[in-house]
Amino acid sequence: MDLTVTLTGFVALYIFMLAAFTGYEIIGRVPAILHTPLMSGSNFVHGIVVVGAMYALLNATSTVEQVIGFFGVLLGAGNAAGGYVVTERMLEMFKPSGKKTGDKK
């Protein structure tokens, strides 16, 4: 059994097209108060680039490739981790008036 599929030509275009519509649909219906967290959240999601950088670095064959790959992983990991922390901190603070945390005297 061979599960390897090459993502060339139209298959890639289908993936891109469907993903683009998905992104459009997600943002299109969002209230303005969530724009900043969502921008931050989508910033986190493209931190997945770290996975690609890992691939590049592990397959590096020369010092130049190793150096560039190292920075790729470093930057990608920073994107993912930083994006997560910042987004989580923002969203942590959204509370409706019904469920106030008990700091009332």
Next chain:
Amino acid sequence: MNLNTQIIIDASYLAAAFLFIYGLKRMSSPVTARSGIVVAGIGMLVATLASLLYYFGVNEAAQPHLNTNVILAITALTLGTGWAWWSGKKVAMTAMPQMVALYNGMGGGAAAAIAAVELLRTGAEHQTIPLVVTIIGALIGAISLSGSLIAWAKLDGKINGTWRLSGMQVINGTIFLATLATGLYIVFGAHGHAHPGIVAAFFGGALVFGVMMTMPIGGADMPVVISLYNAFTGLAVGFEGYVLQNPALMIAGMVVGSAGTLLTLLMAKAMNRSVSNVIFSNFGATGDEQQGEIKGSQKPAEAGDAAVNMRYASKVIIAPGYGLAVAQAQHKLYEFVKLLTDAGVEVKFAIHPVAGRMPGHMNVLLAEAGVPYDMIYDLEDINNEFKEADVAIVIGANDTVNPAARTNKSSPIYGMPILNVDHAKQVYVVKRGQGKGYSGVENELFFADNTNLVYGDALKVMVSMIQAVKSLDGGH
């Protein structure tokens, strides 16, 4: 690669793609938003752990270097994650936009790095279409990296003002075309086997273009620019995902690319400007020239008097701006609001779409102070209520309440939707001094008959307002 390993990696990426989309979906409602980021975070964890399995399937050529590569990879992962986690935890909420810009630039840089490794792998056979995609992703990623860094430096106050040369657009155009030509040469001239110096020149050109493109953009437009670069990074990641045949990168990158593009358009629309206008116009530079004299004078008021006036009003609308956050006064403001609501005053917050430094930034800052989100209203929802309000109080906002946007065609902010605070019976403006707003435009609201200015630091003003109301209610 061992078939089972490959299946685990592929299944992990499928799971990650699902978790990202589901997480973003949950983030699109305030009720479920918190869990959304956790869901997406699990996706990231799964994908990153799976990527370690590449260890078992590296190229023949890379085998001798594998141990070094693994050590480098673990070190980079640890350092990158550690630094970003620490910096993200300690950054103040007011400084959030520049941190988003910084992390975003890092993502763009990572995409560009993937492309660079691909282009320098001279031993490999290159096909034209993947090569074209690599070059496009590299270009966008590198522009996003240097552009985001400039955006970060500007918002963080490390670079002040705008920086502009005469004939800037010609220079920028030349740099861009030269970079593009180099890219075309790498693909069609050298078929991916270009001299490393030429590849370096290509990246250098893209980085310089990112700097040149961002430098002239004024601070008020920075949110739109950050959002644009966020979309850029997404696209770059998607394209490099195609090059690496990695569907997780393709899906995540393209979802962010399109979501980011839409968000950029929404933001530009909120400021009544087009995206190209933001990037290519000289906003702010011409601001001082064509302003007529504004008649009337600025009338000061004491914080205590304003507070008492609000205590006996029936409806108060608050229009907060970035100045509130800079003074760290949101907690005191909410304390004051609670005093008012306890006394039976109806209080609402009116948020301009570009209040703060990003759309929704002010909502985050108010949420930080514990203000429930159902007290907070968007511009369209509340603008008709100002005429029923007894008092409108503007705290640390300026351009977003400037009536010149409605009336003065020569004003640089003409056409931007504003909060109609001037329709309230009484307007108080809490302001540090007589300066202008971020856009450098004089504000005629401050000179209007029904406006009084409460001078002082927003935090100190809020403290005296709280005292005034407390002594009033304590007195009887």
